[in-house]
Amino acid sequence: MFDPRTKLLLALAYGTLIALTRKPEWLLGEWSLLVAAIVVMNQWKVYLRWLAMLVPMALFFGGVTWWSTDRATGQAAATSLMAITTTFFVFFASTEPEDLGNSLVHAGLPFPVAFVMTAAMQFAPVIGRKARAIVEAQQARGIALKPGWRALRNYPALLIPLLIQSFQLADALAEAMEARGFGRSGRTFRKVYRMRMLDWLAIIGGWGVVAVVLRYFAR
Amino acid sequence: MSTKSVSPATSSRNTRKTAYAVVLVAIGVALAPYTSFPIGIAKVNPTQHFVNVLAAVLLGPWWAVLTAMVIGILRNAMGVGTLLAFPGGMIGALLAGLAYRMLRKSWAAAVGEIIGTGGIAPVVSAFFVAPVLMGNAIPLLALVPSFLFSTAAGALLGILALRLLKRANIVDF
Amino acid sequence: MAESTLITVRELTYRYRQKSRPVLQGIHLDISGNDYLLITGRSGSGKSTLCRTFNGLIPHFYGGVLTGEVFVAGAPVDQTSVAALFNQVGMVFQNPEAQLFCRSVAQEIVFGLESLGLPRQTIEDRLRDALDQAGITALRQRDPQTLSGGEKHLVLIAAMLALRPRVIILDEPFANLDPANVLRVRRLLRELHAKGCGIVLCEHRLSRAAPDATRLVVIHEGKIAADGIPQGILANAETAWGLETPLTTRIGASLGLTPLPRSIEDMPSIPPQPALIAALEPPLPEAFTHQGQPPAVEVDHLCCQLGNQPILTDISFALHPGECLAVVGANGAGKTTLLRHLIGLQRPTKGRIRIKGRDTAGTPISNLARDVGLAFQNPDNQFFRLTVDQEIRVGPETLGTIDNSWIEELMAIFHLEAFGGHAPYRLSGGEKKRVAFASALASRPAVLALDEPTAGQDFEFRRNLRNFLGQLQARGQAIIIVTHDLTFAERTASRWLLMAEGRLLADTAPGRIMADPALMARAGLEATDRFRLAQRWQSKETRV
Ligand SMILES: Nc1ncnc2c1ncn2[C@@H]1O[C@H](COP(=O)(O)OP(=O)(O)OP(=O)(O)O)[C@@H](O)[C@H]1O
Ligand SMILES: Nc1ncnc2c1ncn2[C@@H]1O[C@H](COP(=O)(O)OP(=O)(O)OP(=O)(O)O)[C@@H](O)[C@H]1O
Ligand SMILES: [Mg+2]
Ligand SMILES: [Mg+2]
Numbered sequence: 001m002f003d004p005r006t007k008l009l010l011a012l013a014y015g016t017l018i019a020l021t022r023k024p025e026w027l028l029g030e031w032s033l034l035v036a037a038i039v040v041m042n043q044w045k046v047y048l049r050w051l052a053m054l055v056p057m058a059l060f061f062g063g064v065t066w067w068s069t070d071r072a073t074g075q076a077a078a079t080s081l082m083a084i085t086t087t088f089f090v091f092f093a094s095t096e097p098e099d100l101g102n103s104l105v106h107a108g109l110p111f112p113v114a115f116v117m118t119a120a121m122q123f124a125p126v127i128g129r130k131a132r133a134i135v136e137a138q139q140a141r142g143i144a145l146k147p148g149w150r151a152l153r154n155y156p157a158l159l160i161p162l163l164i165q166s167f168q169l170a171d172a173l174a175e176a177m178e179a180r181g182f183g184r185s186g187r188t189f190r191k192v193y194r195m196r197m198l199d200w201l202a203i204i205g206g207w208g209v210v211a212v213v214l215r216y217f218a219r
Numbered sequence: 220m221s222t223k224s225v226s227p228a229t230s231s232r233n234t235r236k237t238a239y240a241v242v243l244v245a246i247g248v249a250l251a252p253y254t255s256f257p258i259g260i261a262k263v264n265p266t267q268h269f270v271n272v273l274a275a276v277l278l279g280p281w282w283a284v285l286t287a288m289v290i291g292i293l294r295n296a297m298g299v300g301t302l303l304a305f306p307g308g309m310i311g312a313l314l315a316g317l318a319y320r321m322l323r324k325s326w327a328a329a330v331g332e333i334i335g336t337g338g339i340a341p342v343v344s345a346f347f348v349a350p351v352l353m354g355n356a357i358p359l360l361a362l363v364p365s366f367l368f369s370t371a372a373g374a375l376l377g378i379l380a381l382r383l384l385k386r387a388n389i390v391d392f
Numbered sequence: 393m394a395e396s397t398l399i400t401v402r403e404l405t406y407r408y409r410q411k412s413r414p415v416l417q418g419i420h421l422d423i424s425g426n427d428y429l430l431i432t433g434r435s436g437s438g439k440s441t442l443c444r445t446f447n448g449l450i451p452h453f454y455g456g457v458l459t460g461e462v463f464v465a466g467a468p469v470d471q472t473s474v475a476a477l478f479n480q481v482g483m484v485f486q487n488p489e490a491q492l493f494c495r496s497v498a499q500e501i502v503f504g505l506e507s508l509g510l511p512r513q514t515i516e517d518r519l520r521d522a523l524d525q526a527g528i529t530a531l532r533q534r535d536p537q538t539l540s541g542g543e544k545h546l547v548l549i550a551a552m553l554a555l556r557p558r559v560i561i562l563d564e565p566f567a568n569l570d571p572a573n574v575l576r577v578r579r580l581l582r583e584l585h586a587k588g589c590g591i592v593l594c595e596h597r598l599s600r601a602a603p604d605a606t607r608l609v610v611i612h613e614g615k616i617a618a619d620g621i622p623q624g625i626l627a628n629a630e631t632a633w634g635l636e637t638p639l640t641t642r643i644g645a646s647l648g649l650t651p652l653p654r655s656i657e658d659m660p661s662i663p664p665q666p667a668l669i670a671a672l673e674p675p676l677p678e679a680f681t682h683q684g685q686p687p688a689v690e691v692d693h694l695c696c697q698l699g700n701q702p703i704l705t706d707i708s709f710a711l712h713p714g715e716c717l718a719v720v721g722a723n724g725a726g727k728t729t730l731l732r733h734l735i736g737l738q739r740p741t742k743g744r745i746r747i748k749g750r751d752t753a754g755t756p757i758s759n760l761a762r763d764v765g766l767a768f769q770n771p772d773n774q775f776f777r778l779t780v781d782q783e784i785r786v787g788p789e790t791l792g793t794i795d796n797s798w799i800e801e802l803m804a805i806f807h808l809e810a811f812g813g814h815a816p817y818r819l820s821g822g823e824k825k826r827v828a829f830a831s832a833l834a835s836r837p838a839v840l841a842l843d844e845p846t847a848g849q850d851f852e853f854r855r856n857l858r859n860f861l862g863q864l865q866a867r868g869q870a871i872i873i874v875t876h877d878l879t880f881a882e883r884t885a886s887r888w889l890l891m892a893e894g895r896l897l898a899d900t901a902p903g904r905i906m907a908d909p910a911l912m913a914r915a916g917l918e919a920t921d922r923f924r925l926a927q928r929w930q931s932k933e934t935r936v
Contacts, residue, residue, distance in 0.1 A: 046298040053299075092296040098495055100292075112237045117289050119493040120244035122537060124293070126489060127242070127249040130773075136737050137773035141787035141831065142761040157786075160776035163380055164817055166242050167389045168772075172490035174231075174238035175444075178453055179483040180551065181507025182237070183230035184475035188509045190502050190516070222459040223470065225451040226409075230473065234453075241493070386778075387817045388410060 004095050004103040006199040010206045011091035017210040017218070018083045024076050026218040031083040034090055043093045050089060058082050097121060103193035111187060119173075127166060134161045236278050240286050243270050243278075247290040252299065267304070268332055268373025269380070271312040275328040276381055276392055280316025287312040311336030311370065325381045329374035337367035398558050398590060399423040399446050399481070403460035406441065406450060415441045417614045419460070425558050425590040428581070430601050430622060432594070433611035434634055435850040436820045439594045440486065442611065443561050446592070447481040448474040465558070479508055482552030482560040486567070486848075488544040492536035497528065500536050501551045508555070518554045526550035526580060541723055542573025549580060559590030566595060567848035570722040570876045571918040574600055596850045599638040599879070599921055602626060603654040610635065623652035636851035639921045642672045656924045664929030673922055674858075677886045679901065682712040686749055688838045688870035689734065693743035696729060696894075703729050704894045706743070711839065716861060716871040718881035718902075721891035722916035727874040728769075730891070731841050734872075736760045748838050762791055765832035769844040771824040775816040780808060780827050783816050788835040795836065802830045805860055822853040829860070833869075840864065842873045846880050858884050878902075879920045890915050 002010075014030075021027050038047045058078045066074025098121070101114030135145045138157045145158050177183075227235070247270040254266045267290065274283035287308035294304065311332045318331030342363075384390045404419040415438045423429060423446075431439050444450040448469045451458045462469040464477050485491055494500040501522050505515045523529040526546045531539065536547055545565050552560050562581075566574045582604055585591050595601040602608065608622035612633045618625045627645040629635040640659060644652040646668065653659045687710040696704035704726050711717050719727045732738040733745060736757040745752045747763045768774075777783045784802065788794040803809050806826040811819065816827055825845065833840055846854050854877075861871055861884055875881050881888060882902045890898040890905050892915040898905050905911060906919040907927070919927075 043298075050298050088295060089298065092292075093298070095296075097292055097296045112233070112240075113285060113289075115237060116240045116244060116285065117292065118495060119241040120248065120289060121293060122493055122495065122535075123241055123245035124248040126537060127245045131249065131253075133768070133770065134773045136732070137768050137770075139737065139757045140735050140761055140764075140766040140768070141774065142758045142791040142835070143786070144758055157774075157776045159376070159380065160383060161773055162246075163384060164387060164389055164775075165772050166246055167239075167384060169487075169490050170238045170242040171235070172485060172487050173241065173493060174235040175449060175453065176485060176491035177234050177238060177493070178231060178449060178474045179447060179478055179485070180504040181475055181478045183234050183473075184478075184507045184509075186509035187506050188511065188515070189506055190499075190512060190519075192512070222405075222457060223451070224457045225470070226455040228452040228473065230475065231453040387815055389817065391410075 002202060003193055003195050003199045004100045005107060005193070005195065006202055007091060007095050008100070009203050011087055013203075013206045013210045015084050015087045017213060018080055018087065020214050021080070021218040022076075023218055024072065024079065026213075027076060027079045027083060031079060031086060034083065034086045037090055038086075038093070041090075041093060046093070047086075047089065054082065054085060099193070102189065102191065106189075106193050115182075123169075123173075126169075127162070130165055131158065131162055134158055137161075236282055239277055240274065240282055240289075243274050243286050244289045244293065246270060247286070248293050248297070251294065265369050265373030265376065267308050268311065268336060268370045269377045271308065271315050271332050271336070272325070272328050272374050272377025273380065275312060275315035275319050275331065276325050276377075277390060278316075280313055280320060283312035283316040284309050307336050307340040307366070310340040314339070315374075325378050329378050332374045332377070333367065333370050337363065337370040340366070396424040396426060397422050398425050398465055400463040401442075401445065401460070402462075404445065404462060405459040406445065407457045408441075408454060409456045414457075415614050416445075419616055421609065421616060421619070423559065423590060423592065425588060426606075427559075428585045428591045428593075428604060428606045430593050430595060430598075430605035430608045431611060432596065432598060432601075432608065432629075432635060433617075434852060435596075435822050437611045438614045439611055440563050443483070443563055443592065443594065445469065446559075446561055447477045447483055448472060449483075475507075479504065479555040480558050482555055482557035484545070484548045484552060484560070484562045484565060486563045488541065488548060489537070491548055492544060494536065497531045497534050497536055497539075497547050498523075500547055501554050504551060504555045518556070522550040522554035525553055525583070527576075540573070541568050542570075542576055545569070545573075545577055546580065549577070553584070557589065559592060560584065561592040563594045564596070564848060565593070566597065566600060568723075568844070570916060571878075572722060572916045578604055596636075596848070597877075597879075598626065598629075598636055599640075602638060602641075603658070623654060627652060630851075634850075634852050636854075639669075639673065639925065643668060643925070646672065656921055656928065659925070659928075666926060666929055669922060669926055669929075674883055676882065676902075677716065677862075677884060679886045680712070680715045682715065685713050687712050687746075688748055689872070690746040690749075691730075691733075691743070692745070694730075694733060694740050694745060695742035696726075696733065696738060697741045702894055704733075707896045708743075709889060709896070709899055711870050711872060713838065713870050714865055714868045715887070716865050716873070716885045717887050717889060718885035719872065719874045719889045719891060720876060720878060720881055720915070720917065722876065724893075725891040725915070726894040727891055728843055729894075731766060731843055731872070731874055734760075734839065734841055735764045735766050758791070761787070761837075762793060762835055763837050764839045764841060765835070765837035766841045767825075767828045767832040767843065767845070769847060771828035772817075774828060774831065775824075778815055779813050780816050780819075781812040783827060784808075784831045784834050787831055791835050793835045798836060799834060802833055805863060806830045807856070822849050825849065825853070833864070839870045839872065842871070844875055844877075845873060846875060846877045854880055876917070878906075878917060879922070882920050882922065890917075892916065 018030050038044050058081045061081055062074045062078025065077040098118045101117040105111050105114045135158060138145050143154055143157050145154055247266055250266045251264055254264060271283060271287055274286040291305045291308055314335030315328040315331035319328035401419050401421040404416055405414050406416040407414040433439050445462050451470055452474050465480055492500060494503055498519060501519055502515055505518055523532060526549055528546050528550060531543060565577055581591050593601055602622045605622050608625050609616060610618040610625060610633055617633055623641055626637050626641045630637045640653045640655055689711040691707055691709050694704055694707040721727050729738060733740060736752060752760060775783055777786055784799060806829060808826055808830060845857060865871060886901060888902050888905050889896055897911055897915055906923045912919060
């Protein structure tokens with residue numbers, strides 16, 4: 001649909017809107033809109049899990065604000081924190097990091113930055129698998145590596161092999177990257193990211209609406 | 220016929236740094252679910268600080284900041300992180316990298332990381348975020364002790380890991 | 393001739409930065425675009441190091457000390473960057489996992505083309521051609537890390553093909569592949585060679601690489617020990633450099649055949665000489681007769697499901713003390729999963745497993761670890777102590793069963809005395825494996841289980857391992873090995889479990905399994921050279 005850069009700018013606009021909104025009912029409305037978007041994108045299961053992580057944080061934050069000022073401010077602070085972070089949840093749920101990185105490269109970001117983003121996504125599961133294989137190999141020798149404080153003294157048995165293999169993996173990866181011309185200048189891209197008219201309209205429109213809402217309604 | 224002693228070319232060194240950054244990010248993302256635990260109300264994650272120290276020493280300040288940023292982005296994209304992870308990780312990585320660059324000692328990187336993430340980051344984010352969220356600086360400052368604990372644990376592990384890697388002749392720095 | 397020479401190496405001596413001695417010494421080599429060159433040599437002889445000089449990774453990426461010259465297409469490598477050479481000399485390295493860094497197969501193939509800065513239309517065209525040539529068009533959108541081992545190698549080769557290199561270099565591509573996948577990769581390489589692309593291949597198991605090669609180079613202790621027609625060199629490879637001479641070559645040499653045959657199919661019709669096989673090959677292990685002892689392992693109608701996927705279906709067998717059993721089958725047949733059940737890393741969905749007569753259900757892994765010593769394929773997964781000696785002791789120390797005299801004996805059996813004080817991380821692949829085996833045996837388990845013990849190992853290692861296992865067996869150790877190296881399995885185990893798609897197809901002597909072509913085809917395996925030759929000569933005898 002939109003270019004990833006457009007989505008980023010729109011997310012920033014929405015975040016600004018929430019951050020500067022002062023009326024509690026507007027805040028709630030802005031957040032509900034996001035939740036509606038999440039339901040439409042069929043991401044609500046992930047969102048619920050993510051909420052479980054964030055809600056205690058927001059409650060704590062709101063609680064302390066309430067304690068140091070007043071109840072209304074506390075509530076608003078908690079809601080606002082939830083809504084802003086949700087904005088970026090929606091952004092990341094609708095944008096592949098690969099697309100984000102590559103489109104930013106078109107806008108002048110150095111290529112290695114985008115590369116780190118996409119390649120790390122590929123290697124995170126590889127490292128995860130390695131960690132599991134190490135845990136199993138150690139268990140097979142009787143070294144327990146279950147999570148928990150009691151097994152903590154055995155953690156070197158996981159961390160050391162993992163680190164050593166990770167750096168060996170990194171060396172092999174670097175070699176493979178060289179062999180496919182990573183360091184060469186003048187790279188082209190098969191997939192092009194173009195900002196079309198629609199993108200520009202969306203950006204201008206989005207920021208315009210935010211400005212209007214802030215100026216006349218939400219504060 | 221000539222004998223030449225060669226050190227790796229600059230472009231190759233950059234490739235290697237990129238590859239190290241990739242793997243450090245992957246470690247940060249892959250291990251986070253196993254190592255993050257709640258202290259009080261905040262969740263702390265020593266892996267982030269561990270990775271920051273490694274990146275600061277092996278790659279330098281700018282790559283370390285980049286590594287912390289990408290870990291943040293990926294954890295957000297996977298729905299397991301929040302926006303709040305960004306400032307902490309990145310400030311710590313920057314200070315750790317600068318401290319190491321000045322003193323060339325891995326403990327300096329650890330100290331930089333502890334000051335950055337444990338001390339400065341909450342204050343900075345408090346002052347940035349506080350006016351926006353209408354509260355004042357106090358709420359986030361209440362998080363400082365738990366941040367300090369987790370960053371100290373992670374940074375210490377980072378120093379130990381660096382020594383081991385050096386002794387095992389896996390990396391040189 | 394001179395024009396078609398692509399890589400020229402003159403008096404090359406090279407030392408890695410961290411090392412005190414040179415790895416390569418006085419190498420002199422010309423590689424042309426018409427070669428299908430096989431490079432072999434013992435583990436650590438410098439094969440991978442030599443390959444790294446062909447595209448400038450040495451010296452540009454590794455640094456170090458270099459004497460002599462390497463030219464690629466006329467350009468001196470030490471003055472030409474890797475970025476300028478990578479599209480002339482395509483490289484596929486040893487570990488496929490580390491080389492796949494893109495989100496999709498298509499992106500993987502395109503990466504090098506983007507580096508070259510080609511226009512978009514050209515990129516699309518070359519992508520299509522490369523996918524087509526490698527026969528992996530159907531995998532186009534897949535995540536490369538989720539592919540099978542054979543497919544990963546095909547993707548890597550396709551990524552090189554797209555660059556239209558003049559020569560492709562592959563470092564041990566077959567190490568973890570089953571016979572069907574090896575054939576697939578070999579066919580592709582032959583096609584490429586026929587189209588005029590040079591091929592350079594490093595490999596230990598010569599019987600599956602030598603038939604296709606037009607030229608063989610043996611590296612021995614950093615020097616080129618031989619260079620020429622494969623069959624001629626192979627005839628005395630074993631005595632001279634400790635390499636494995638394929639059986640067909642040995643037969644041919646002892647009969648004075650010219651030219652020496654490349655494979656069983658290539659053997660001329662000659663009067664059968666079954667006695668010759670017995671004279672040239674090590675004796676097969678004797679059939680096991682158990683002396684009324686109770687079995688060490690009993691697996692009883694074992695089933696395993698992961699998610700809704702059946703991984704193992706109705707497996708039953710027993711293993712007695714002093715017996716050596718080989719589990720053979722194609723990639724993904726469920727061999728590793730079976731081993732994991734013995735030690736409780738995986739629990740049966742149905743059925744039961746008894747170790748030394750006791751049901752393992754509910755027994756924690758740490759208890760099972762006393763009775764089953766399991767060495768996984770990758771020894772790096774377990775090393776975390778500073779010396780080999782500590783590393784071997786850590787298991788029994790944790791279990792509280794340390795026995796110093798046994799540890800010393802183990803160090804002797806596996807020839808590890810000299811390494812006791814070394815750090816395990818920087819040992820060679822074969823040495824690491826030996827440490828892992830010793831460590832699996834350190835707490836005197838009743839059962840020793842080895843997963844792919846020979847993958848990527850040289851001939852000497854395989855021969856020694858056979859002796860180690862023989863010694864242990866004679867002491868009453870029950871051994872179970874999982875492998876797709878049938879030659880090794882035939883020489884080591886008198887009994888095979890043949891697996892395919894999670895089922896046990898047969899449990900009997902190797903000779904009876906290989907005699908059934910339908911069974912072998914179903915399991916996706918290929919009979920050993922020894923067996924095929926014996927069979928061919930037998931059938932001729934009966935016909936005469
Ligand atoms: N990156 C490196 N740094 C330092 N030494 C190395 C490096 N790579 C290899 N070596 C050393 O160089 C020697 C030759 O290694 P190389 O990998 O070339 O052998 P190989 O013939 O490919 O062996 P294998 O059959 O086991 O793959 C070995 O002693 C090894 O320890
Ligand atoms: N944790 C798991 N979850 C789901 N499927 C799995 C899991 N582990 C293994 N499998 C599947 O089980 C099957 C058997 O795997 P296994 O590793 O036992 O095969 P193998 O015979 O050892 O193969 P190889 O020769 O390649 O090592 C494969 O199809 C694999 O994809
Ligand atoms: Mg090698
Ligand atoms: Mg397996």
